[in-house]
Amino acid sequence: MTLAMDGAPGMPLNRAMLKSARRRERRIFSGLALPALVLVACILLIPFAWLAWLSLFDAAGNLSAQNYARLLRPAYVGSFLTTFKVAGLVTALCVVFGYPVAYLLSQLSARAAQILLVFVILPFWTSVLVRTYAWLVLLQRNGVINDWLLSMGVIDEPLALVHNLTGTIIGMVHVMLPFLILPLYASMKAIDPVLLRAAANCGASPSQAFRQVFLPLSMPGLASGIALTFVLCLGFYLTPALLGGGRVAMWSTQIADAVSKFSNWGAASALSVALLVVTAVVLWGVRRLTDALSFSAGKP
């Protein structure tokens, strides 16, 4: 068919005009994100590129792998191991304590869940510094917890609950629990309760229905909750720095010390790059795992 229309016959109708109008529109809307993008680039990307570049040179300004080789020193290797141990332990405790809470919340009526959620959201909205301080007060040698345990006769001598690994773990579990419970609760809420009735109708006992229907369906939510918790733990600074009392050397505290105590930017940047890489790998791995666990239709 010929496209004769006012203009030259056979000319594609308004093609160029439509294309430029579409491009203009896209440019305007994408442009709205530009100010935010520039800010993120200046505050995050440029420093990262700069530090990553810096990590490739030694103190004399020569290209070398010295900064990365240094990461293999026992002090640093020890801090990596501590970091993973703490992150793993905290995540595991969060799963053990968080799963039942999310499960019960998802089973309750909307009103009851709303009320119980306040117990999760209140700490979530309270400053981490405040909560860490509160633990410091509660767990210290002559703090409330030790007082109670002494007066009840459970212990004869105050326990060292703070400025060590125990305190760090307690404080971190407290900070991380909402990060696990909230996404897990959201994904459990999305599980159709009719499925459990269907399982019961097929002859499954309540525990079978839970294990064979609910548990598998809650796995993607659990996996992403675990990922979030673990990744946040890897780079967490505040609580280990305060509740660890300098005795728990984590990745993050090593970075801070390298900068503030030793002004060793080479080491700090190598540590940061390594931390970012590990974080990215964990996130990517869990994304793959979540996709594999997910049963939702419509995924390629």
Place this chain on the structure above:
Amino acid sequence: MRSGRVNLREVHKAYGSFRALDGVSLDIKAGEFLTLLGPSGSGKTTLLNVIAGFERPDLGSLLVDDVEFITRPPHKRDLGMVFQNYALFPHMDVFSNVAYPLKLRKVDRPSIRRRVMDALEIVHMQHLADRRITALSGGQRQRVALARAFVFEPRLLLMDEPLSALDKNLREHMQIELKRLHRQLGMTTIYVTHDQQEALTMSDRIAVLDKGRIIQLDVPATVYDRPNCKFVAGFMGETRFLPVERRDQTYVLDGRPLRLADTRAASSTGEAWLMVRPERLRWQGDADRDNRIEGRVLDVVYRGDCNQVSVSLPGGHEVAIRHSGAERQPLPQPGDTLALWLPAEASLVIGSAAP
């Protein structure tokens, strides 16, 4: 008011490899009520959105009163649109919703008041002017959406399945009201629906779309009684198709030559079918004028206003006929053999594609 002519030329729109619109050309007369009818994914809503300016086609021309509109932004097109879900602004009351387009046009306050109340009166909503939108029923929202779309006297009124969210009784009532309103206002109206009954009831002309193309464009009676291909015939009514053989200048069903009103719809090559609709079949007929179809009764289903009798034909085909109780013929039983009659003027042979 004689503005509101629309000329679409070769409109193309693809999403990746999916052709939503595949070269649509259409001329709409001023004051016409034109319906775009088709199944979901046929491109009817995309076409409406192109006219409204919400979709940019890849190619094509859209003239409204001889002015090129194709790259004009929606707010400079001066078209009233009624959306499927009404799209009333929930943070405004009824009055403010209808006043919104007038305020944007900087109409002075007394005129706004008068015009909004006039529009609300036309849709019988003037007593609810300060209601909140959330306090309205579906039918009431429909009327407000309508008032908002025509209050600023646009050149065109576009409607995207406006009645699909209403229940059956209200829908039929609103169909008649919309038709009446169209007559009263005289605005060119482009109406999108997938409901063939709605299209037949309301339109001056119907454009049937499939796979991004206009398959047939004609007045309702022609589209219903003289569909130009199997797709259109199948989309309208409860149509059954019986394959027929071509022999010389005529068509043969079960060895009997057919008496036909019109064979133009069948192309000279390819498969051909006889179109059979339950309401066109007769219990009695004349062997010299009508076509005889023989079969065995499969089942009889009570439907309230009639009994629907399914008849199986040789070759595994099936047709249906209605028995209203007014016929002299008694209601047959499953297993009975039956002879049905299709009058020549209702006998149409069609091909799989429009000729």
Place this chain on the structure above:
Amino acid sequence: MLNTPATSTQVTHGQRLWLYATVALVMTFLVIPCILVIPMSFSDSQYLEFPPRSLSLRWYEAFFTSPEWIQSAVVSLKVAGLTTVLATVLGTLASYGLYKATSLFTPITRGLLMLPMMIPLIFVAIGVFFVYARFGLNNTITGLVLAHTTLAIPFVMIAVGNGLKSFDPNLERAARSLGASPVTAFLTVTLPQIRISVFSGMLFAFVTSFDEVVVSLFVSSGANSTLTKRMFANIRDQVDPTVAAISSMLVALSIVVLIAAQFVKRKDA
């Protein structure tokens, strides 16, 4: 009561006692530090015992009579206020732009803008510290606001994005068809519809900045120390009871914010 079914699969409350007990334990663990700090802050003793043997306002007095504490509180409020404005504007614009634009780059842009939420704060802190040193932005309000805005943008974008997800795009189309320019349609129809989300984004931005510690530790000091920086310094080595008074006020603030959020949500529904 214990024998009544708790679920549609006829598990009784009695059989779920262990579940209730576990949840009660976890809930107690979660709220105890937030709640207990309040009565303890009224204690007269250096060691903040619970229950306090004698009540006093001495730690509150210590806060309100200290010019340093007051100064840093003012800095924090100023920074958080400016961050809220900047992050809400930038985050809302970006979120809306990405919602409207469909190009190959939108997922990448979105990913980049979400990055500040996923990257460890300690890394952001040293990066910012390093770059600010070259531009003289360390220990300035501007530097703090820019860093905090970057951290808050993802939260604003999530909140506004959620609002836009439940926003009916036909409303904006309707406005456009009725004669509204893109800007007018956004201001008169879209923005009023997503106002609750924008408001909660603002709240997030404020809290993100006001509670932020790690970046402030590195890039604020002296007269421009934030409240959190000073609190951190005061509790790093010994337990300063003044911080208990500040913490109680902050907990009270979170409770007020929570109640306000509930109120706004209910009013909107």
